[in-house]
Amino acid sequence: MSKEYLIELEGITKRYTEHKQIGEISFPIKKGEITALCGGNGAGKSTLIKLLTGIIKPTSGTMKADGKPVDPMSERYKAFFSYMPDDMIFPNQLTGLEMLLFFAGLQGIAKSRVDEVLKRVGLFEDRRKLIKHYSKGMQQRLSLAQALLSAAPLLILDEPTNGLDPFWVFRFKEIIKEEKEAGKTILFSTHILSIVEEIADTAIFLEEGKLIYHENIDVLTNTAGKYNSLEKVFFEKQIVGVK
Numbered sequence: 001m002s003k004e005y006l007i008e009l010e011g012i013t014k015r016y017t018e019h020k021q022i023g024e025i026s027f028p029i030k031k032g033e034i035t036a037l038c039g040g041n042g043a044g045k046s047t048l049i050k051l052l053t054g055i056i057k058p059t060s061g062t063m064k065a066d067g068k069p070v071d072p073m074s075e076r077y078k079a080f081f082s083y084m085p086d087d088m089i090f091p092n093q094l095t096g097l098e099m100l101l102f103f104a105g106l107q108g109i110a111k112s113r114v115d116e117v118l119k120r121v122g123l124f125e126d127r128r129k130l131i132k133h134y135s136k137g138m139q140q141r142l143s144l145a146q147a148l149l150s151a152a153p154l155l156i157l158d159e160p161t162n163g164l165d166p167f168w169v170f171r172f173k174e175i176i177k178e179e180k181e182a183g184k185t186i187l188f189s190t191h192i193l194s195i196v197e198e199i200a201d202t203a204i205f206l207e208e209g210k211l212i213y214h215e216n217i218d219v220l221t222n223t224a225g226k227y228n229s230l231e232k233v234f235f236e237k238q239i240v241g242v243k
């Protein structure tokens with residue numbers, strides 16, 4: 001059993017069409033770390049997250065969870081992670097509270113935990129409002145809330161700050177750091193490099209479906225004893241090996 005890695009991807013590919021392929025991608029996710037998945041529009045972030053969550057099947061490649069080979073589409077693996085998709089659609093006729101109670105019920109999670117999570121994402125006061133009356137940011141926080149309900153060791157978030165106002169971006173960063181302190185391993189995708197720099201331990205950069213970098217943030221931002229922001233590193237091409 002691997003002590004260091006929670007997830008290991010080996011040679012994962014996803015072929016959509018003859019000209020559209022993701023991979024081969026191999027990287028480990030260290031236990032207890034926050035890993036950020038970065039890359040431009042269409043780079044392959046959502047595809048990789050869908051592969052990691054068993055939503056789509058890889059064309060080739062293997063995965064390990066906690067050192068053991070795992071089928072990402074298996075029931076066993078589902079208990080391993082919680083997931084915030086980038087496009088969660090809620091039934092409009094339910095309230096936020098009813099929605100979370102439904103998710104909690106599926107997983108045998110206590111109501112007290114639902115209240116606690118609603119408070120963390122700032123929806124407790126609005127919990128009895130219909131979701132159709134929630135703003136985009138509130139729906140995004142509800143999506144985060146359902147992912148926070150579970151005690152699964154891995155938290156996977158696809159573009160979690162989309163639609164959040166500055167206060168909730170700030171709170172999101174705090175919540176993710178709290179989750180890490182509680183022992184969770186976190187992987188999230190984003191376009192916002194300042195968030196990556198602030199909270200992530202490791203960054204993965206994808207470009208046109210290929211992994212171009214998998215590196216510790218401090219290593220990336222400190223070259224030859226000089227600090228450069230992650231944005232500068234990537235867009236002014238200061239690091240050898242990064243396009």
Ligand SMILES: Nc1ncnc2c1ncn2[C@@H]1O[C@H](COP(=O)(O)OP(=O)(O)OP(=O)(O)O)[C@@H](O)[C@H]1O
Pocket residue numbers: 016017020039040041042043044045046047048
């Ligand atoms: N179901 C699909 N069929 C064919 N091609 C697809 C499919 N899903 C994604 N793609 C293609 O795969 C590539 C990667 O898409 P993906 O959505 O993973 O990128 P992304 O990095 O999440 O982009 P964004 O930042 O814009 O959300 C894109 O070129 C996209 O057009």
